[in-house]
Amino acid sequence: MFLPNIPTPDEVLDKAFRRAKKAAARVRTSKIHRQKKSKRIEEVRVQTACQVIRETFEGILKETPHVEELPMFYQDYIDVAVGVDQFKKSMGALNWANGVLEKLQNQYTHRIRRSPPENAAQIRRAAFGRIASVVNRIGDELDFLNYSRQMLRNVPTVDPEATTAVIAGFPNVGKSTMLRQITNAEPEVADYPFTTKGIQIGHMERRWQKYQIIDTPGLLDRPVQEMNQIELNAMVALEHLADLILFVFDPSQTSGFPVENQVNLYWEIKQIFRNIPVLCIFNKMDLVEDEENVKYIEEHINTEDEVLMVSASEGSGISRIIEKLEEFNRQFQNDMGNNG
Ligand SMILES: Nc1nc2c(ncn2[C@@H]2O[C@H](COP(=O)(O)OP(=O)(O)OP(=O)(O)O)[C@@H](O)[C@H]2O)c(=O)[nH]1
Ligand SMILES: [Mg+2]
Numbered sequence: 001m002f003l004p005n006i007p008t009p010d011e012v013l014d015k016a017f018r019r020a021k022k023a024a025a026r027v028r029t030s031k032i033h034r035q036k037k038s039k040r041i042e043e044v045r046v047q048t049a050c051q052v053i054r055e056t057f058e059g060i061l062k063e064t065p066h067v068e069e070l071p072m073f074y075q076d077y078i079d080v081a082v083g084v085d086q087f088k089k090s091m092g093a094l095n096w097a098n099g100v101l102e103k104l105q106n107q108y109t110h111r112i113r114r115s116p117p118e119n120a121a122q123i124r125r126a127a128f129g130r131i132a133s134v135v136n137r138i139g140d141e142l143d144f145l146n147y148s149r150q151m152l153r154n155v156p157t158v159d160p161e162a163t164t165a166v167i168a169g170f171p172n173v174g175k176s177t178m179l180r181q182i183t184n185a186e187p188e189v190a191d192y193p194f195t196t197k198g199i200q201i202g203h204m205e206r207r208w209q210k211y212q213i214i215d216t217p218g219l220l221d222r223p224v225q226e227m228n229q230i231e232l233n234a235m236v237a238l239e240h241l242a243d244l245i246l247f248v249f250d251p252s253q254t255s256g257f258p259v260e261n262q263v264n265l266y267w268e269i270k271q272i273f274r275n276i277p278v279l280c281i282f283n284k285m286d287l288v289e290d291e292e293n294v295k296y297i298e299e300h301i302n303t304e305d306e307v308l309m310v311s312a313s314e315g316s317g318i319s320r321i322i323e324k325l326e327e328f329n330r331q332f333q334n335d336m337g338n339n340g
Helices: 009-025 034-063 072-081 084-114 117-137 139-152 175-183 229-241 259-272 292-300 318-339
Strands: 163-168 188-190 199-206 209-215 244-249 278-282 306-309
Touching: 009 034, 009 117, 009 139, 034 084, 034 117, 072 084, 072 139, 072 229, 084 117, 084 139, 117 139, 163 175, 163 229, 163 318, 175 199, 175 209, 175 244, 175 318, 199 318, 209 318, 244 259, 244 318, 259 278, 259 292, 278 292, 278 318, 306 318
Parallel strands: 163 209, 163 244, 244 278, 278 306
Antiparallel strands: 188 199, 199 209
């Protein structure tokens, strides 16, 4: 997401006063009386200064997306990253400043016009003082918007229209390997305020339908009790996006996590993504020698969830996952069609 450049109050004022001075130098004088000229110059300086600042703020307001018009995922994302209320408040401050500047511009232009010529410079200086104080008043807000710009620079480009699967499971069970295999490409990796390690998004297109597969390292791989508020909020954002959860088990336990723990995490994920279907993937099947762990998992998960056996690193079973995604998508579209 792109937010426009945000200047500091000093930058705003420097630019405004510099431009005002230049504009004053261009005031045509030959035909007007000297006394009138000095008033005209001060008037132009006040007007130009106000105008330049207002245009700067209007530009920012126009180029910044309206939070409430964005897809829910982005709204939640912004909320997690910087806080939606603070963001809106800061945008409101720009509006406020523009309102005040408009008034000052009118007020001081009139004052200069009505004043004796020898007072014009003094009135202009007073106007500049008021202008500076308005701009400085919203210094914190400008600062915050600049910070938001940094924080939101690397928002992953999610496609709200694409059918979206979110991969969950303990670390080292083969999630990233699977993502690479399914989407057949190096996934896009973006900074993500939800996790420490960034988000990975893989894109895939089959029969004119777009799919995106999301891996969130460091987020969906540990118990909910250990999560902080930011991470819990992140769940909400993912919930808006996920059409399907791919929960990856490692029955070989070579990842270092006993199947009991894996099953516990599975149930937690199901609790969080309450209404979202889960496809259970048993990975690293090439390493599984006896079936005991496979059986254990099968007996302890919801019997309605479908199970696929794969080996991500060897690529076996991957096409089954893709078929399942397509199947799910068809069903999903049908349901949508029937309900809409
Ligand atoms: N033998 C075997 N190894 C696999 C398989 N899938 C993944 N691996 C290996 O398991 C290790 C972990 O794989 P990753 O894809 O990085 O696992 P991950 O779940 O993304 O791990 P984190 O990002 O740390 O959560 C790597 O060394 C992979 O090569 C598989 O099906 N069979
Ligand atoms: Mg990974």
